[in-house]
Amino acid sequence: MRVHKLFRKTRFSFFALFGVIVLSVSFLSIRTVSRELDEEYVSNSRSIAKNIADSSVDMLLNRNLATLQSLIDQFVEIESIRYIYITSDTGEFLAHTFVPGIPEEILASDPSSTETVERSLPGLGDFIEVGSPILSGVAGNVHVGMDKELLGLKIQRAVGQQMYLFGIILVIGTLLSFWFVSFSARPLADLMAFAVNLAGDGKATGEEDVLGRDDEVGELARLFTHVADGSARGDEGT
Amino acid sequence: MKQSKPGTTGGTPPPTPTPPTITRRSLIGSGLAALAAAPWAKASGEVPRPGAAPHVRRGLPQDDEIVLGVSCAFSxxxxxxxxxxxxxxxAYFNQLNENGGVNGRRIVMKLLDDGYxxxxxxxxxxxxxxxxxxxxxxxYVGTPTVTRALPVLKTFRDQQMFLFFPFTGAEPQREPPYDExxxxxxxxxxxETAGLVxxxxxxxxxxxxxxxxxxAYGRSGWAGVREALARHGxxxxxxxxxxxxxxxxxxxxAQVEILLDRAPDAVICIGAYQACGAFARDAVDLGLHIPxxxxxxxxSENMLQLLQGESSDPNSHTRWLVNSQVVPSYEDTSLPAVQEYRELMAQYDPPPPDNVERITPNEAYExxxxxxxxxxxFVNAKLIAEIxxxxxxxxxxxxxxxxxxxxxNYDLGVGERVSFGPNRRQGLQRVYYTVVEGDRFVPLTDWEASFGMP
Structure with a gap:
């Protein structure tokens, strides 16, 4: 029994180490995935905004707002893009995808700014908004809003997959640790039984098994026998 | 109103049987493959059915036919x-074809449904x-559909294909680069919006x-209202x-409440009959009592049918309606085209097409x-036949x-002569205004009396 107590510490160390690895890898992974997805989303959205800005110059100059609307309607079909709006150089909203109307928060914002901003629109959700100027802003600006919830879901999915993998490793590791502990403990248990018997009546059972081993357990058994023999000779001499 | 019924177009002979269509189904690139896979994509390959309208194309063109391709909302x-x-x-093509067609050729339509x-x-x-x-x-029906179809015509410009008389007043097909x-x-x-404003x-x-x-449709109308208002400052x-x-x-x-906050004197709707009917209904119910x-x-008739169909007071939701039209009133029998239209509609009473996929059988249409x-x-058909x-x-x-x-200067019989030219690709210019009287829209004669400020 004492032998198993000894290996409890090994098991505890194993799980503690695994926990540290899982936590640190998960933390790093969440940060990395989040940052990279975030950057990718923003980068893609900037590309889309720039694409719309480049494509819309002629439409704006020709007052062809129907085609402009048709253009942004196609882009808003992309999964992560939730809204697009185009403002003129004077800040007038020339085309947008909002239903039932343009949110007050967006009406109140500076339409000439193309900085990346985070928005929380009541009833709609949380968004990252990027912008791109049309003809350096003299013809207007394009703004593209990406759904942060969808981004969060993608991060969760990516991290969830990692956790699933860690879970499988943990189960396999636990089974292996049990097997390893019981495999390692068996010679020690034999040695302990040998020593107990030796200390009792001086006749150990399983003597040949333990004494015949060529490892440290065998050496200890032989040492115990030698000590026991020496002790017996001392007793006889007194 | 009359419940639709499958069957032959009144007074017309049974169709000449034609073999089932076997289309090539060739796909132009992977993008088109995806499009072709859309559930609306195809309504061809039909086998002729008894009682089907005789002037609707069911196979490849015959020598004695001229086939007009139609993609529009049948569902x-x-x-x-x-x-x-x-x-x-x-109604017009039936009569025309029964009398020998155009220069000995029947005019038939190949119908595909795009569901708008x-x-x-x-x-x-x-x-x-x-x-x-x-x-x-x-x-063709609709701005969002037509604006996306126009680049196809440009892509295949070597085929010299033209789109005639789309049911949309939007600008893209009236302006470069697609006007040609x-x-x-x-x-x-x-x-229309300028006249209303x-x-x-x-x-x-x-x-x-x-x-x-x-x-695109809504934006086109929105832009028209914006321009017209700008002219008035x-x-x-x-x-x-x-x-x-x-x-x-x-x-x-939600939409009515947004507009109530802005306290407008009038609202111009750029939409289809279901949504605009719902808006007109809720506007009255929520106290937005303006034109x-x-x-x-x-x-107009589809909207009126919705608005009057469910209410105990049929006119409770229609008092403030004013609809612009691009053809004269069908009640104006002083116009030869209207007379002819009424006679032929009564004579043939064309049923809804029964050879277009995705029309659910129990989805009756009145x-x-x-x-x-x-x-x-009708006037579209009359003019294309003349051309x-x-x-x-x-x-x-x-x-x-x-x-x-x-x-x-062609007299189509609608009270306005039609002219085309290289820089004039729109035949009619006139806009008419109508209000609800009883169970129909009638010409609006006095704006002040009907909608003057209190």
Whole structure:
């Protein structure tokens, strides 16, 4: 029994180490995935905004707002893009995808700014908004809003997959640790039984098994026998 | 109103059997493959069915036929528009074909349903051009669909394909770079909205708001209102939108409340009959008691049917309606084309097409004896037949433009003469205004008396 107590510490160390690895890898992974997805989303959205800005110059100059609307309607079909709006150089909203109307928060914002901003629109959700100027802003600006919830879901999915993998490793590791502990403990248990018997009546059972081993357990058994023999000779001499 | 029934078009002989169509189904690139896979993509390959309309194409063109390719809404919330436009055209073509057709050739229509959705319309247009080998495209319905089909015509410009008389007043097919691929008969939304704004401003209703379908069609009308108001030194007083395909059962409370906050004197709606009907209903119910105008695309009779169908007081939701039209009233029998239209509609009473996929069998549609939409389909058919007649016995696409440009001062019988030219690709310019009286829309004669400020 004492032998198993000894290996409890090994098991505890194993799980503690695994926990540290899982936590640190998960933390790093969440940060990395989040940052990279975030950057990718923003980068893609900037590309889309720039694409719309480049494509819309002629439409704006020709007052062809129907085609402009048709253009942004196609882009808003992309999964992560939730809204697009185009403002003129004077800040007038020339085309947008909002239903039932343009949110007050967006009406109140500076339409000439193309900085990346985070928005929380009541009833709609949380968004990252990027912008791109049309003809350096003299013809207007394009703004593209990406759904942060969808981004969060993608991060969760990516991290969830990692956790699933860690879970499988943990189960396999636990089974292996049990097997390893019981495999390692068996010679020690034999040695302990040998020593107990030796200390009792001086006749150990399983003597040949333990004494015949060529490892440290065998050496200890032989040492115990030698000590026991020496002790017996001392007793006889007194 | 009359319940639709499958069967032959009244008074017409049974169709000449033609073999089932086997289309090539060739796909042009992987993108088109995806489009072609859309559920609306195809309604060809039909086997002729007993009782089917005889002047609807079911196979590849025959020598004695001229095939017009049609992609429009025969299903979904805007099916009434495609169906009535088709019925009006069929009334004319039935009579024409029974009397020998045009220069000995029957005019038939190849019908594909796009459900008023852009991608199916693109796929249908490619199919009509590549597989069905139609002579020209005709009677398309809607701005979001047409604006996406126009680049297809430009892509295949070597085929010299033209789109005739689309049921939309939007600008894209009236302006470069796509104007050279289309001929319009009706007045534009810019003209309709300008007329509405001018009349509202004239009676002191200067704060005009817009309720519109949030797509190319709505934006086209929105732009028209904006321009017209700018000429009066005004801006749009408020705006609210809805999503294309919204049904009459949907609530428009949010939209009405947005506009109530802006306290407009009038609202101009740029939408389809289901959503605009819902808006008109909720506007009255929520106390927005101001004129609510609709442009011609709305489908006046379809909207009226919805608004009057459910209420104990049929006119409770229609008091404030004023709809612009691009054809004269079908009640105006002083006009020869209206007389002819009424006679032929009564004679043939064309049923809705029964050879278009995705029309659920139990989705009954009630046709109208007359309507502004079917009258437009009728005059469209009348003019296209005249243009084909002018092309002689062996019409070629290369001769289409010349034939159209030869239409000068042509009396179509609608009280306004039609002219086309290289810089004039829209035949009619006039806009009419109507209000509800009883169970129909009648001409509006006095704006001040009907909608003057209190």
């Amino acid at each position: 979904g919330p805007s099916r009434g528009l495609g169906t009535e436009l088709y019925r009006g055209s069929m 959705q852009p991608d199916p319309c693109v796929a249908n247009t490619i199919e009509l051009m590549q597989d069905e080998r139609v002579f020209l495209l005709f009677n 691929f289309a001929f319009n008969l009706r007045a534009s939304y810019r003209q 001018d009349n509202f401003v004239n009676i002191g209703r200067r704060r005009v708001a817009v309720f519109y379908q949030n797509d 005004e801006t749009i007083a408020g705006e609210a939108t809805y999503t294309r395909g919204t049904q009459y059962s949907a609530s428009m409370r 609510v105008a609709n442009v011609s695309f709305v489908g 046709t109208f004896p007359q309507s502004f939409v079917s009258l437009e389909g 084909i007649r002018r092309m002689g016995s062996d019409p070629q696409r290369s001769g289409i433009e010349e034939a159209v440009f030869n239409v000068r």
